[in-house]
Amino acid sequence: MSRRPVIGIATQTLPGVPGERQPCWIMGRSYIEELRKVGAVPWVIPLISHDPDTLQEIFSRLDGVFITGGVDVDPSRYGEPKTALCGTTDPDRDAVEIALLQHALDRNLPVLAVCRGIQILNVACGGTLYQDVSTQVPAALKHDFFPTPEQPSRKYLAHDVTVKAGSRLGRILGDAVVPVNSMHHQAIKDLAPRLAATAYAPDGIIEAVEGTGSQYLVAVQWHPEELTETHPGMSRLFTTFASACAA
Template identity: 90%
Template sequence: MPRRPVIGIATQTLPGKPGERQPCWLMGRSYVEELRKVGGVPWVIPLIPHDPDTLQEIFDRLDGVFITGGVDVDPTRYGEPKTELCGTIDPDRDAVEIALLQHALNRQLPVLAVCRGIQILNVACGGTLYQDVSTQVPAALKHDFFPTPEQPSRKYLAHDITVKAGSRLGYILGEAVVPVNSMHHQAIKDLAPGLAATAFAPDGIIEGVEGTASQYLVAVQWHPEELTETQPGMKRLFTTFTGAASAA
């Protein structure tokens, strides 16, 4: 039986509650399940930036890197003060994911990133973010369709995206216009060197990027893990990624 590719996924901090729980690291099950379904071996990575040697031991065992959604990226990472527009941040997660991405870029490991993932990838490569799209982008669409008790679905298709012809993302999705869900309030502002924008929302917000070299490096602003059962292109994001990791 062929060896299955090991995919690294950084966690997120859940603060402790005195008398109830100690601080935890956690990650959503849907990300892990989608990777498992397509043959990946998910490796959930603790947030221990104070122990780079242990992190490096983990990184050296990976065949690919998957960066998930989550809390906001700390604006100090891209040279801006944190304002009231920015929500909860997780500095340990920022540090570990940037180190993980730098390792993947240096080793040419396949990378797939979603939602917050496209944002931290852009920051790790030298780009910047809007701290809040609704207040910083004139005429922006509503992008923050976060689940609520009244509307709990993460599968709601909020708007279409237009995909650049001839791009890797276009080849994977197989369509020029694709409906997507949308659960974010931050987004790429200045695109990082070495990344190419390959998908856009109707208001011009960058919804997809990829690397300009041969490395499998794809990032999207939506949550494809919620749409794999209804859109074959979303499933192909995971199968092509794990396929590339198998060959790494």
Template identity: 40%
Template structure:
């Protein structure tokens, strides 16, 4: 039986010389997909739309990985100095993947920046910087000297959601590595988890084979069954794989 092909989006960085772009994804994404029986297929930036569609068609499922900020003009807001690592080309690539997957029922797991891409692509908005726009919110961005797998806050999961079925819990501790978050959830999506301060931590598309977005990084805490369940659910939703 062929292993499902899982397309994983990539980030852009400059080479050490600054002369060329480098595309990459951190290894825990690959490890998490392989660990649940999937076969990773990396999706680079710089593709023409027909080339992207070809890769999309070959993939059985998608992972939208973390990364820099989405340009605020994509959700009707203005750019500030607090928005970092803006990459309009990546925005357009991921928005296309999200819209295709939402319309055609292709399984998709969207992580950190990924849930933000999914939300904006489908008509939602973002908080550009939680610390300045919601000063009473808890700290959600990187903690100095904390490892990426450090669980820093709890969240409450909607009991009748797909997310609750995947995690098999309705309350869980997660890591937190983001300074932005979903503000208005897209009409097509449903909020299914919140942090104690009310920040949206997960959303999904109802009546879709598998379209789940989470604000934390399950790939860094995949040592526990609840977080592995997100990747197992994605791979299982892909059925028997690409034929």
């Protein structure tokens, strides 16, 4: 039996509550489960940005990198002051994910990124973000369909995306137009030089990017882990990623 690929996933900070719990590093189960289902071994990475030597020991054991959704990227990472438009940030997560992505890019490791993941990837490669799409892009659609107690589903298909023909993403999804869920209020503003846009929302917001070379480097603005049971193309995002990691 061949060795299962090990895929690194950075965590996110859960602040402590005095008298109830100490600060924690957490990650959503759906990401872990989708990787496990396609034969990968998820390695959940603590946000020990103060200990780069230990991080590098973890990174050196990885066959691929998966970057998940979460809180906003701190604007200081792309040279802007943080405004009231920006929500909660997690500086330790930013630091660890940028280091993790740089490791993957330097060593040609496969990368799959979703939602916040496409944003931190763009920043790590030299791009910038809208701190809040609804106020900075006047003609934008509503993109922030976050779950609520009244409407808890993360599977709601908010809008279509148009996928670039001939792209890696296009070959994986198998469709030129794909309905997606949408749970973000930030998005790519200036695209990083080493990335190519491969899908757009009807309002022109970049919804997917990939690398310009041979590396498996794919990122989408939606949450495919919530749609694998209803859209075969979303499932193929994970199977092709795992295969690339195994190779």
